[in-house]
Amino acid sequence: MKTIYIPGNSGWRSTDPNDVKQKLTDANTKYNNVVRPIIRLLKAWNCNVSYPFDSYLMELKLTGMNFYNDTVQTGFFYAVMQLNADLGDPQFKKDKIESLKYNTNEVKKALDGDDMDRAKKWLHRVLPEA
Numbered sequence: 559m560k561t562i563y564i565p566g567n568s569g570w571r572s573t574d575p576n577d578v579k580q581k582l583t584d585a586n587t588k589y590n591n592v593v594r595p596i597i598r599l600l601k602a603w604n605c606n607v608s609y610p611f612d613s614y615l616m617e618l619k620l621t622g623m624n625f626y627n628d629t630v631q632t633g634f635f636y637a638v639m640q641l642n643a644d645l646g647d648p649q650f651k652k653d654k655i656e657s658l659k660y661n662t663n664e665v666k667k668a669l670d671g672d673d674m675d676r677a678k679k680w681l682h683r684v685l686p687e688a
Contacts, residue, residue: 578614582621589625592633596620599634599685600641603658606686610651611641638662658684 586593597620604611623640625633638659643652661683668677 578618578621582617585621585625589628589633592625592628592630593621595630596625596633596637599630600637602685607654607658608650610643610654616641635662635666 582593582597597617600616600620601613604613604616619641620637623637625636628636639662641655641658643655661680664680665677665684668674668680
């Protein structure tokens with residue numbers, strides 16, 4: 559086992575990159591290759607809103623979620639709803655999560671109403687335009 563240290567919220571923490579990589583590979587295989595794209599989408603959001611989540615910890619949390627029978631779209635909606643702030647987290651993090659959930663819900667409502675233009679408008683509030 560190769561242990562390396564990465565910066566964390568309260569100092570340096572140890573990690574085994576091969577272990578994390580294997581967990582992600584296993585989850586991605588188990589859930590029909592939807593886990594990696596969901597993680598990429600949420601990491602893009604996280605970066606776009608000044609990192610309310612520690613990227614490494616968010617990836618671990620997402621890797622441990624159950625995406626049974628999900629597509630990237632349904633899994634993304636599910637993962638967003640599972641993200642929460644802890645009691646002691648700063649208000650900006652709580653606000654970013656609340657905004658993410660609100661905007662994602664608006665995307666979902668627009669898609670349910672077959673309004674692709676509206677869905678794209680709301681999605682661009684969550685993810686940067688490519």
